[in-house]
Amino acid sequence: MARYNPKETEPKWRAAWAEADVFRAADASDKPKFYMLEMFPYPSGKIHVGHARNYAMGDVVARFKRARGFNVLHPMGWDAFGLPAENAAAERGIDPSAWTYDNIDAMRGELQRLGLSIDWSREFATCDPEYYGQQQALFLRLWKRGLIYRKEGLVNWDPVDMTVLANEQVIDGRGWRSGAPVERRKLNQWFMRITQYADALLEGLKTLDRWPEKVRLMQENWIGKSRGLRMNWLFAGVAPEGLEAGLPVYTTRPDTLYGASFMAIAPEHPLAERLAAADPKIAAFIADCRKGGTSEAEIESAEKLGFDTGLRVVHPFDPTWEIPVWIANFVLMDYGTGAIFGCPAHDQRDLDFARKYGLPVKAVVLPPDGDAATFAVANEAYVGPGRVFNSDFMDGLEVEPAKAAAIGRIEAAGQGEGATVYRLRDWGVARQRGWGTPIPVVHCAACGIVAVPEDQLPVRLPTGMDFSKPGNALARHPTWKQTTCPTCAGPAERETDTLDTFVDSSWYFARFADPHAAQPIGPAAKQWLPVDQYIGGIEHAVLHLLYARFMTRALKDEGLVDVEEPFSGLFTQGMVTHETYRRQSGDWVDPREVEITTEAGLRRAVIAETGEQVVIGDVEKMSKSKRNVVAPADIADAYGVDAARLFVLSDSPPDRDVQWTNAGVEGAWRLINRVWAEFDGDESITAGDAGPADDAAALELRRFTHRAIKAVEGAIEGFRFNSAVARFHEFAGALRAHPADGAGPAVLAARREALSALARMISPYAPHLAEECWQRLGETGLIASAPWPVFDPALTEDDEKILPVQINGKRRGEIRAPAGASEAEVEKLVLGDAEIARRLEGLTIRKVIVVKDRIVNLVAG
């Protein structure tokens, strides 16, 4: 009996799968479809075990569904545009395209080595001209549809990457890639009208019952729907030019209108800018406001700043009441109307501002236990429920009815209307980068901005871009942008901005369904969409996942897809972490160089070669900078990829982080050998089919087998891969307890049934091992296309149950009872039990609770 040899078996079976082409998804099939997708990787150059875990999960589901009779689509591709390629190009003077495709080749090899059941015939990279050309066609269609527009506006500018960022890409006031504090700049920008779908995207979340609650909540908060009142405040005296109809203001608290104390407009508000042009003091104040950062800490500590413009507006309910208009640094231009009315008594920010500048504070909502005669707000605004007072027609109303009353009054007066406002803003999609999808338009002095005709697509990126200097390499290419206008044939310039890479990933799943179609989304897309199960990281909760939802709706309106939601099931997997090691000098040390020893229960780490002691640091997400990255290739040589796959799926539930340890991989490796030993060591293995369970030992094993099938099935469906792996360990133990040596025909038959089931169940996890086992069973086909084992429900239950017996909730013994025994039968058995009777001496039974087939509790005193 030899040890299992993955070096030999794994390449052999991968070749067999490729030869039989077993993972090709059939566009025409009688079987129900199942589209399994993991977020496609950025081709950084190397696969690490975090990737391996992500794809192993998807592969378990894909292989399981295939065995359950589904026509499975499980594709793979590359999210291939992006900055790392430009950085590599800058550092090494090579072409970003060459760098990217080299990485793709390397990573494809590593992924294939993992034995993933992927239909490689559908592979593409987003930097393939065939892909981005179709994306350009999509861009033009959405532009024509009015879903893409150009406007000058304030944008987030990353000063390190030297490009614009979408709001979703600004984390904590910093660029999501560079980490540099983001600046506000006024630029002409291309936007996607995601706000047109704000309500649809919000409502759609309710249908996504196979999405994590957390992600739905994050998107809900990001969309940020609020209901309130949009109204115009008329100016006292002469209104500034253009504001004759009044100053538009949005509020969610119209019930507090009688508590109004001041108006405040954002420093970027057009009125503020106009005033600044005429008054240097205002201009200086606005400049001051811009200085403050936007990070959390800076906002927290930022002082409220205001400047009284001298303008006055009139209260809508009292024409004699004039209210000052201030410019205030805490008012945001891009939410609501960029102007607010301040009610200090019931809003903390307004209160802070009012206290600082000595503005009136008038309470208009009385807390339930408050006294109208004495209630006053000091330094804490009252934002709770209560009855409105000091408010004329609203007096005595609760907050909600008061809001309705105020909106009604304003609407009747024609001064405004009830309104819904979203926090979501349009998606700025242009990037000032050379390595991305060129926006397919030209700028013509005579015709303006003109679409490149579809038959001239793709607008290809040039070769020979210069990335040695910061900024947009495409824009400074010597000849690329010079072209002629498609309309007037006069000289024109190409747009040099490229599309945000999140545009690339917002529709790739639809392209996989028909990857070679001559149009962006081919006819087969209708058959495959939506993705039935999507797996990826939580970090995309409001980036990629929101953009893809938006794009799907836009494509549906364009008639290209049938579905409104791209991903009917979503699973967000945890990270793979690893201990970190540092020299005394502080340098990080690669885990491969470290040897761990345990002395007197204390773990020590030394560098294997030199014996130098290193400090064991925190367990952290694998990252290049901390050098704690483990590559699957490192362990594939020693243990094979099946061991790696099994390990990353064992121990921790898949949505939680898992710590990579060598000991853990060895545990998986032991399992593989124990399983293999049961196959390899059984000489009778090909003897015949499962016979009748004609003896007790055989029946025991059969029951174990059928229960295991049921359990593993449930574990995979419920994304509890770790529980399934535990079951494999137990299965190996059960087989060891029923060895083939010296066994009778019934046990041998039961073993044969068990081994067949085990091979098929472990196949999604350790597919190479499973093939080897399958062959050993004498099967001629591939296990990759074998059906899932079917359990017999009768064999998942025992004839006899052991019921714990509690007295007053404490376990005091147990009885054996036939399965399904009635309460009366069980009670009789319990009362007839000598041990229980002894325990009950001197006590009177008050009540007997029998839970069928589970437990008995006697209440006695």
Next chain:
RNA sequence: GCGGGCGUGGCGAAAUUGGUAGACGCAACGGACUUAAAAUCCGUAGGGCCGAGAGGCUCGUGCCGGUUCGACCCCGGCCGCCCGCACCA
């Protein structure tokens, strides 16, 4: 500040969702095999107390309380950690 999640042995965790808490794995310890080691196999193991022993008693799922015959699970209140959003009117 707002929203959400989590808290179980030395460690990763499990518990069919109210019914024997700690399956399975890792690390540890004891034994077998071996000249020896590795590998492999068998076994032990939540804490405390009692007992020579078989075994028994008792406490135990962050803390306090509640509901229930029965609570890791449901309810209320704390504590701690993690994540997301945030001057959003």
